[in-house]
Amino acid sequence: MDLKLTDKTALVTGGTAGIGLEIARALANEGAHVLITGRDQGKLDAAIADIKASGGADVRGILADAGSGEGAADIARAAPSVDILVNNLGIYESKAFGDISDEDWTRLFDVNVMSGVRLSRAYLPGMLERNWGRIIFISSESAIAIPQDMIHYATTKTAQLSISRGLAQLTRGTNVTVNSVLPGPTRSEGIEAFLRSQAADPSAPIKTIEAEFFATARSSSILQRMIEAREIADLVAYLASPRSAATNGAALRAEGGLVNAIA
Numbered sequence: 001m002d003l004k005l006t007d008k009t010a011l012v013t014g015g016t017a018g019i020g021l022e023i024a025r026a027l028a029n030e031g032a033h034v035l036i037t038g039r040d041q042g043k044l045d046a047a048i049a050d051i052k053a054s055g056g057a058d059v060r061g062i063l064a065d066a067g068s069g070e071g072a073a074d075i076a077r078a079a080p081s082v083d084i085l086v087n088n089l090g091i092y093e094s095k096a097f098g099d100i101s102d103e104d105w106t107r108l109f110d111v112n113v114m115s116g117v118r119l120s121r122a123y124l125p126g127m128l129e130r131n132w133g134r135i136i137f138i139s140s141e142s143a144i145a146i147p148q149d150m151i152h153y154a155t156t157k158t159a160q161l162s163i164s165r166g167l168a169q170l171t172r173g174t175n176v177t178v179n180s181v182l183p184g185p186t187r188s189e190g191i192e193a194f195l196r197s198q199a200a201d202p203s204a205p206i207k208t209i210e211a212e213f214f215a216t217a218r219s220s221s222i223l224q225r226m227i228e229a230r231e232i233a234d235l236v237a238y239l240a241s242p243r244s245a246a247t248n249g250a251a252l253r254a255e256g257g258l259v260n261a262i263a
Contacts, residue, residue, distance in 0.1 A: 003241035006031035010240060011075070011082045011123075013066040013115060014089035016043040018188030019138060021050070022233035023086055028056025030237060035079050037062045037071075037089070067091075067111035072118035084240045085123050087116030087160075088138040092153045094197060100152050112156035113163070120167060124176070133176040134240045137164045138232075141184045141255035147217075157182075161251050168249030177248040179239050184255030185218060187226040222257025 010027045014020040015036025028034040028051050036059065038044045044061035051059045062078045065071035066089045090112045095104065120135055127133025142150060143157035161180050168178040185191070196202040198217060199209040214224045235254050238244055253259060 001243075003030045003237060003243060005084075005237070005241055007033070008083040008240075009033045009035070009079070009081070010084035010086065011035045011037070011079055011119070012086040012088055013037045013075075013119065016040070016047040016061075018190075019183065019186055019229045019232050020086075020088040021047055022229040023088060023138075023236045024059060025051045025054055025056055026230070026233040026237040027084070027086075027240060028059045029054065030241075032058070032084065032240075034059040035062055035082070036060075037064055037066045037075055039063070039065050039071075066115045066119065069114075069118060072115065072122065075119065076122040081126050082123055083127070083132065084134045084136070085119055086136045086138065086236060086240070087119060089115045090138065090140075090156075092150060092194075094149045094194065095152070096149065097151050105152050108152050108156050109159075112153070113159045116160060117163060120163070120178075124167065124170070127176045128171065128174055131175050134244075135164075135167060135176075135178040136236055136239050137161075137178075137180040138236070139164075139180045139182050139251065141182050141253065141258050143182060143251075144261075145220075145255075145259050164251070165249050171248065175245065177239075177244065179244075179247060179249070180251045181232065181236055181239065182251055182253045182255055182259075183232045184221065184223070184227050184258045185213070186229055186232060188229055191226070218258055220258050220260050221255075225256070227254070227256055 010032045012024045015024040016038040024036045064074040137160045139160045140157040142154040146154040164180040
């Protein structure tokens with residue numbers, strides 16, 4: 001299926017690894033002009049080379065920290081106008097509620113929430129003026145199925161849903177849409193270390209640890225495996241395309257059936 005993304009310009013924050021890298025790859029392979037952000041020039045260069053090697057012809061990097069106000073301003077100056085904004089940048093950690101400091105809360109909100117707020121504020125007016133655009137927030141199933149060891153992370157992901165829905169209401173009667181995607185546990189950089197930190201035996205084979213994780217920490221998952229980043233990217237590429245015009249203000253779940261609800 002042609003997603004009709006040729007000549008669209010897309011910005012993907014946190015696009016050097018994991019879900020962000022695969023989203024950037026999917027959009028580039030569909031013909032979009034893709035910009036990825038990152039804080040490390042070496043990782044940016046490696047990601048760009050990786051995407052180009054897989055067929056994505058037009059991709060470049062912006063060296064900036066999208067999780068800071070200065071970084072967001074740098075990104076907006078480097079790319080004054082985009083058709084598609086994917087607010088993918090995010091961090092997570094496992095920590096008992098009583099151990100989460102004010103600094104932890106602020107850090108996760110700055111990266112996970114304010115990065116998307118600042119860039120949406122920069123790009124939404126132009127999308128509305130041109131009467132076409134897509135803003136997509138990469139949230140998490142944790143937004144609606146709150147893990148007790150990641151309450152601060154989950155709260156930031158719930159906040160993304162509110163922002164996304166609120167922004168969508170500002171697009172009424174236009175060809176601009178704002179949506180959220182809620183991935184479940186996804187294979188990405190750093191996930192093995194996280195799983196080992198949760199395991200009864202951190203030295204066990206990773207397949208054993210993954211099985212234990214889904215049997216205990218995420219037992220409601222129907223998929224009962226890690227989601228591959230490309231599986232999330234395929235959904236995002238569709239949402240970014242003109243073919244998704246009737247989907248606006250939605251929170252689309254791609255969490256492997258982990259959330260035991262039909263709405």
